[in-house]
Amino acid sequence: MEKAKTIWMDGKFVDWDNATTHVLSHTLHYGNGVIEGTKAYKTDRGYAIFRLEDHTTRLLESAKMTLIDIPYSVDELNAAQIELIRRNEFRGDNVYLRPFAFLGYGVMGVYHKDAPVVTALAAWEWGAYLGEEGMRRGIRLKIASMNRASNTSNMGKAKASANYLNSQMAKFEAVECGYDEALLLDDQGYVAEASGACFFMVKNGEIISPPNDNSLSSITQKTVIEMAEDMGYKVTRRRITREEVYVADEAFLTGTAAEVTPVREVDARIIGGGERGEITEKIQSAYFDIVFGRNPKYSDYLTYI
Ligand SMILES: Cc1ncc(COP(=O)(O)O)c(C=O)c1O
Secondary structure, three states, X not given: OOOOOEEEEOOEEEEHHHOOOOOOOHHHHHOOEEEXXXXXXXXXXXXXXXXXXXXXXXXXXXXXXOOOOXXXXXXXXXXXXXXXXXXXXOOOOEEEEEEEEEEOOOOOOOOOOOOOEEEEEEEEEOOOOOOHHHHHHOEEEEEOOOOXXXXXXXXXXXXXXXXXXXXXXHHHHHHHOOOOEEEEEOOOOEEEEEOOOEEEEEEOOEEEEOOHHHOOOOHHHHHHHHHHHHOOOOEEEOOOEHHHHHOOOEEEEEEOOOEEEEEEEEOOEEOOOOOOOHHHHHHHHHHHHHHOOOOHHHHHHEEEO
C-alpha cells in the first residue's frame, strides 16, 4: 500500500505514521466498526470525489445500524475529506478514501456502548482493485462454498467491518483455488454479491442485477443502472440462480474499488466469448467518463476539490 502524508482522526490531521490505536481497542476484539470506500479521480479540473454525499451518508447510517455514535455530521465529514485530499497533495489518477469509525480503548466486555468512538478518514493512491489486466480481459470468479450471512443473523446493509469476515473467507477460498474473486450466494441459493462488489449479468441484451435483499446498498450499482438505462438498455432487478450465471452472455462486477470489472469465467464455465463483453465494455467506458468528469449530465455526482 502506498503511504500518504496525513490522516484525519477525530477532528485533527495527524501524520500517517502516527495514526495508531491501542491493542486493546474494542473493535480489534469484537469487530464492531463501520467503513466506507469512496474514490476521488483526477479530472481535467483537478481531483473530484465521486458521490461523496452518498458515501458519507451511508457511513452514518451503517453506524446507526450497529449502534456506534459518530459525533460528526455529513457536512463536517465531507469538508474534512475535501481537506484530506488537498493536504495529501496526491498526483495519481486514482485516490481511494477510507472513512471509518471504530470503538477504542477503555472497555473489555462485549457491551460496547461505554467504549470511546474513534472516527477517522484516510486516503491513499490505489489503482484497479482487481488488476489492470482484469479490467481489460475480465476476471475469473468462483462461487464460494460459504453463503453471504443471512439477514436473520447479521446487518448486511451496514458496511460493517464484521461483515468482511464472511467476504474474507470467500475471497481466500477463491484465490486459493486459482480464481480472482468470490461470488457469494444467499441462504436461498440466489446470487447475493461478490466479496467486495455487486454482480451484473447480460442475457439476450438485457442487463440483470439482483435486488439488494442480501447485499450492500451499492452506490456504484445504482450509478451503473441509471447510466445503462440512459444508454437505452433494459435493466432488470431480479433474483439470479447459479445456473443462469453459468450461461450468461456477459457478466461484470461493480463497486467503488472494482469500478466495472468484466467477468470472463465462473466456476470453469466460460462466460460468452471468454473476454470482456461488448455491453460490458460500453458500460465500463461510460462509467469512467462519468467519474473522470467527461459526462456533464452526471456532474452533480462529483465534488471538486
Ligand atoms: C461487500 C460489498 N458489496 C458491494 C460493494 C459495492 O458498493 P459500492 O458500489 O457502494 O462501493 C462493496 C464495496 O464497496 C462491498 O464491499
